[in-house]
Amino acid sequence: MKTLILGAGYAGLAAATKLKPTSDLEVVLVEQNPYHTFETRLHEAAAHNTQVTLPIEPLLRGTGVDLKLARIQEVDLDKQTVTTKDGETLSYDTLVIGLGSVTNFYRIPGxxxxxxxxxxxxxxxxxxxxxxxxxxxxxxxxxxxxxxxxxxxxxxxxxxxxxxxxxxxxxxxxxxxxxxxxxxxxxxxxxxxxxxxxxxxxxxxxxxxxxxxxxxxxxxxxxxxxxxxxxxxxxxxxxxxxxxTGGIQAQDIVKGEKLQRGPANRIVVDATLRVPEYPNVFVIGDMALAQGKEGKPVPTTAQHAGQQGRLTGKNLMRLVRGEALQPYEPSSLGEFVSLGGLMAVGWMKLPWNQKLAMSGGLAHVMKRASEWRWRASIQ
Ligand SMILES: Cc1cc2nc3c(=O)[nH]c(=O)nc-3n(C[C@H](O)[C@H](O)[C@H](O)COP(=O)(O)OP(=O)(O)OC[C@H]3O[C@@H](n4cnc5c(N)ncnc54)[C@H](O)[C@@H]3O)c2cc1C
Missing domain, CATH: 3.50.50.60 (FAD/NAD(P)-binding domain)
Structure with a gap:
């Protein structure tokens, strides 16, 4: 099964690092940068020049996934092709799209x-x-x-x-x-x-x-x-x-006659994160309009992108083995907002749907812990 994963962000990288070398699975991860960006820490890089990237190549060891560095220009679901900026055309049997979002300026003049x-x-x-x-x-x-x-x-x-x-x-x-x-x-x-x-x-x-x-x-x-x-x-x-920083919308480089899009241009996906009209295509992360239990759109966060990526990686392995795919069940483990230095506020999920609110140094530690968890999950 010739598989392309587009984008090595939280979603795409989580999917790629869940794979194992398998004779029937040939996977290429297509990404414009040789590094993964911890987008959730970009504000630290902007203020203090903090290092917030990690080289991708070493993260793919033992996965059987090849890295292709290229900027994707267009994805055509009807032709089943991905075109790069250099004019190369890639084909696939199965496609995973995790190209993230772009800024939405809402046409505010200037x-x-x-x-x-x-x-x-x-x-x-x-x-x-x-x-x-x-x-x-x-x-x-x-x-x-x-x-x-x-x-x-x-x-x-x-x-x-x-x-x-x-x-x-x-x-x-x-x-x-x-x-x-x-x-x-x-x-x-x-x-x-x-x-x-x-x-x-x-x-x-x-x-x-x-x-x-x-x-x-x-x-x-x-x-x-x-x-x-x-x-x-x-x-x-x-x-x-x-x-x-007032708005984002999904990348607009995916074309498909039967593609359905929702608010902020997000692509409608089913319970297994596949595009209903193109069942060989998964869309994950900020680009996907996945739904939670009550039919509510899943928030565009790194936490959910990672969950969707991990599930999709495992589902790709299930596809190769001819097993049924598992549905996506979003869960929010907590939310922490850093407030500069060692300050943060947020909450973490406790058993029985209880929330523990925190602020100050402890919330900062929890915020850092979620980042360490992410690093550990892709290494
Ligand atoms: C400053 C900031 C702080 C944030 N803080 C939090 C937080 O605290 N908690 C939280 O949960 N979320 C936070 N978010 C949101 C979170 O970062 C996003 O929801 C998450 O990055 C989405 O993951 P993704 O995999 O869909 O996309 P991304 O992580 O954006 O990955 C997309 C990947 O696709 C690649 N790509 C894009 N276009 C192309 C192309 N044309 N060709 C080739 N490659 C391409 C990119 O280089 C990138 O590697 C924050 C975002 C920002 C900007």
Whole structure:
């Protein structure tokens, strides 16, 4: 069975590392980078230049999977082909698509042109370089950083930036950055329950971050954003750096006449994570619109991408052995949001569907533990 796994993110890499060399299974993992990116730690790379990548090749030892480095241009499910940027056409019997998501700028005027994103190591490096420049004594531009979107990514980023500017301004004797967190919704971190959210909000206020909830980002230029509060006049804020973390959508390089897509362009999959109209195609991770028990869309998180990848790896082995595939049963083991340095808030799942809420150092340890678990699962 000639199998292609597209993307070595949380989903694709989890699938590949669950495989074992088997005579009837020939697997190639196609990925644009020779490394896996710990996307959940990109905010640390952006603020502190932390190493957040791992070479893929050694992780595939003992799996029988070959790595092909290529940028995928198009996937055509009707022709059963994958075309790379270099013009190469790959064919498959079975396909696993885990190419992740891209930033959704929601067509806000000027935003795509003027805002940085935080989706790749290059994005993180670009932000890191700007922070360094903005802390030079001869820097003359605005030291305002505007981060749009107060979900997980936005909140984790502003808290790391706050810690970084504190350190650099003390060390170099220059003014600190003024950090604005702009959110159209009424609260930050809507995924968290009220108590934890309040605790996170207090930490942000302690850092001196300007929290503008209920403010819609209307427009961006090279050096400003315009925000519209729920009530009152729109206002323009000067910006040295604009970073948009306010939305994602699935990659749009998969074509198929019968393909069904849901919100944020996610591809509809069945209980075994296969595309109903193309049963030889699995879609996993941020690209997939998988459903939980009550028919609710599974969140786009690394935790769920990893679960889907591991299941799909095992299901590929079952396919080769002619066994029935196991369905996907999503489970949330907890959720932790880092708030800079050794601070975090979150909850972990206890038996009988109970949740244990935590904040401070212990939550930070739990957040780190989930990352170590991920590393251990692919090594
Ligand atoms: C800053 C930040 C913080 C986050 N924090 C958390 C968190 O704390 N907890 C959590 O659960 N989730 C978090 N997330 C979300 C999480 O990272 C994603 O849900 C997860 O990465 C999705 O996994 P995936 O495998 O679908 O995609 P990805 O991990 O994005 O992997 C996609 C892979 O496909 C490759 N690829 C893409 N396009 C192409 C192409 N055209 N050709 C070849 N290769 C390609 C990419 O290089 C990448 O390796 C965070 C995200 C960000 C950005």
């Amino acid at each position: 935003l795509a042109e003027n805002a940085s994103e935080l989706k790749s190591i290059e994005d993180a490096e670009e932000i890191f370089d700007w922070i360094n420049r903005a802390h030079q004594a001869d820097y003359t531009g605005s030291r305002n950083v505007i981060v749009g979107g107060a979900g997980l990514t936005g909140v984790e980023l502003v808290t790391e930036l706050a810690q970084r500017t504190e350190l650099l301004s003390r060390r170099r004797g220059v003014p600190k950055l003024e950090i604005y967190l702009v959110e159209a919704g009424p609260k930050i971190l809507p995924v968290l329950e009220e108590g934890l959210r309040k605790s996170a909000e207090k930490t942000l206020e302690g850092y001196g971050i300007h929290i503008l909830v209920g403010h819609r980002l209307m427009k961006a230029t090279e050096n400003s954003v315009t925000v519209q509060p729920a009530e009152g006049e729109a206002r323009e804020i000067e910006a040295g750096k604009i970073i948009w």
